[in-house]
Amino acid sequence: MRIHTAxxxxxxxxxxxxxxxxxxxxxxxxxxxxPTIHYVVQEALASGMDHIAIVVSPxxxxxxxYFKPSAAIDHLLRTRAMDAVAHELQEMNERLTFSYPVQxxxxxxxxxxxCAREAVGGEPFAVILPDDLLVGDEPVLxxxxxxxxxxxxxxxxxxxxPKSRISAYxxxxxxxxxxxxxxxxxxxxxxxxxxxxxxxxxxxxxxRYILMPEVFDSLAETRPGAIGEIQLTDGIARCMAYHPLYxxxxxxxxxxxxxxxxxxxxxxxxxxxxxxxxxxxxxxxxGT
Numbered sequence: 690m691r692i693h694t695a696x697x698x699x700x701x702x703x704x705x706x707x708x709x710x711x712x713x714x715x716x717x718x719x720x721x722x723x724p725t726i727h728y729v730v731q732e733a734l735a736s737g738m739d740h741i742a743i744v745v746s747p748x749x750x751x752x753x754x755y756f757k758p759s760a761a762i763d764h765l766l767r768t769r770a771m772d773a774v775a776h777e778l779q780e781m782n783e784r785l786t787f788s789y790p791v792q793x794x795x796x797x798x799x800x801x802x803x804c805a806r807e808a809v810g811g812e813p814f815a816v817i818l819p820d821d822l823l824v825g826d827e828p829v830l831x832x833x834x835x836x837x838x839x840x841x842x843x844x845x846x847x848x849x850x851p852k853s854r855i856s857a858y859x860x861x862x863x864x865x866x867x868x869x870x871x872x873x874x875x876x877x878x879x880x881x882x883x884x885x886x887x888x889x890x891x892x893x894x895x896x897r898y899i900l901m902p903e904v905f906d907s908l909a910e911t912r913p914g915a916i917g918e919i920q921l922t923d924g925i926a927r928c929m930a931y932h933p934l935y936x937x938x939x940x941x942x943x944x945x946x947x948x949x950x951x952x953x954x955x956x957x958x959x960x961x962x963x964x965x966x967x968x969x970x971x972x973x974x975x976g977t
Contacts, residue, residue, distance in 0.1 A: 690841065692834065692899065693740050694808070695733035695815040698801040699726065700746035700792035705948055714749045716819045718946070720955045721966060723774075725946045726752065729817045731777065734785060736830035738815065742788045742808040744801045753789055758782045797918025802900075803908040811902045813841075816921075818896025822955055824962075825941030829897050833937045836873045837899045842933035843925055845879070846897035848943060852885045858893030859922040861936045869935065876934045881914075881922045892936060894922065895943060903931045 703715030716726040730741055745752055758778075766775035788808045792801050802816055815830055823829040829846060837844050850858055859881045867875030880889055898921070908924035925934065944955035960966040 690813060690838075691737070692813050692815055692837075693738060694742055694810075694812065695736075695738045695740070695817050695830070696742045696744065696802055696805045696809065697726065697729060697733075697817050697819055698744045698792075698798060699749065699752060699819060700744050700795070700801050700804075702746075702795065714752055717751060717755060718952055720822065720944075720946065720952065721960050721963065724755070725822060725952075726755070726819045727777075728822055729819045730756070730781060730785070732823070732828045732830055733815065733817060734781060735828045736815075736834060738830075739784060740786050740788070740808075742790055742805045744790050744792050744804050746792050746795070753787075756781065756787050795918075796913065797920055799908050799911060799919035799921040799924045802921055802924075803905060803919070806905045809902065809905075813837075813899065813901050816896075816898040816900060820945065820947035821896035822944040822946050823895070823897070823939065823941040824944065824959065825939075827940070829939040829941050830899075832872075832939055833897060833899055836869075836935070836937050840869055840873065840933070840935060841901075842935055843901055843904065843928055844899040844935050844937055845925070846895045846939050847892040847936045848895050848938065849891050850893035852888075852891065855885050855888045855891060855893060856882055858882065859920075860888045860890060861892050861894065862889035863892075863936070872938045872940075874936045874938075876936055878929075879922045879926050879934070881920050892938070894936075895939070897939070898925075900925070901928065901932045904928045907931075 699716045703710030706715050717724040763775050790804045790808050792804045833844050859879055860883050861876050862878040864875040864877040907927035911919050911924045913919050945951035946955050960970045
């Protein structure tokens with residue numbers, strides 16, 4: 690089987706970035722010189738996706754505008770010797786199709802994914818959260834897809850989380866003798882934001898998923914929790930009746946771009962890693 694579609698939930702209000710997000714979608718906030726959503730679409734493309742379903746809310750038309758082909762912008766980039774950026778945009782436009790399901794009400798991540806049901810169809814699909822920027826030698830989604838081909842089912846990406854922060858994550862519960870290989874584990878459950886003392890492991894779920902289409906039925910049957918939201922982890926847990934659930938411990942550096950300081954850290958560290966910007970950043974740091 691091959692997975693064609695990556696769902697990118699981008700309907701959130703971005704309250705941590707107000708007043709910026711009063712006019713601009715949070716997903717268009719830049720890391721160095723490209724918005725966060727640009728990087729995750731690149732990851733999907735590099736992992737073999739050919740359809741991107743960006744779940745939006747009313748007022749986020751700028752996301753559609755960003756990925757719309759523009760001959761004028763292409764010409765401007767090339768006349769300014771910005772051929773690499775022009776090529777990235779051209780490659781996205783030529784190799785990807787985009788759709789924009791609308792989430793009319795903010796009812797949680799699980800509901801946002803459910804809104805993409807028609808765009809996905811009856812096939813397995815990926816979910817990428819644009820707040821989580823994962824940088825490594827190989828795209829994390831490509832790493833997960835390789836594991837998924839060996840052991841089809843529902844997959845969640847995980848990382849080790851300090852005990853002091855574990856209550857902010859969905860946390861996986863490993864099955865007895867569930868180790869498939871050094872990075873893939875069979876699970877017997879997931880718990881959303883458990884107290885640190887009762888968390889079933891120190892492995893927290895990070896924003897990459899590979900899901901079987903039956904998860905849509907599970908999400909449709911999932912009732913909102915205490916804060917009135919439908920949790921994606923609850924829908925995935927219900928789907929264990931149909932498919933096995935695995936955790937994949939990925940190889941990459943994670944930047945949490947869901948907060949202003951996290952976005953700033955990502956920009957500084959990624960600028961230091963780029964040959965065209967590293968020297969300028971080092972000079973700036975000397976001056977401070």
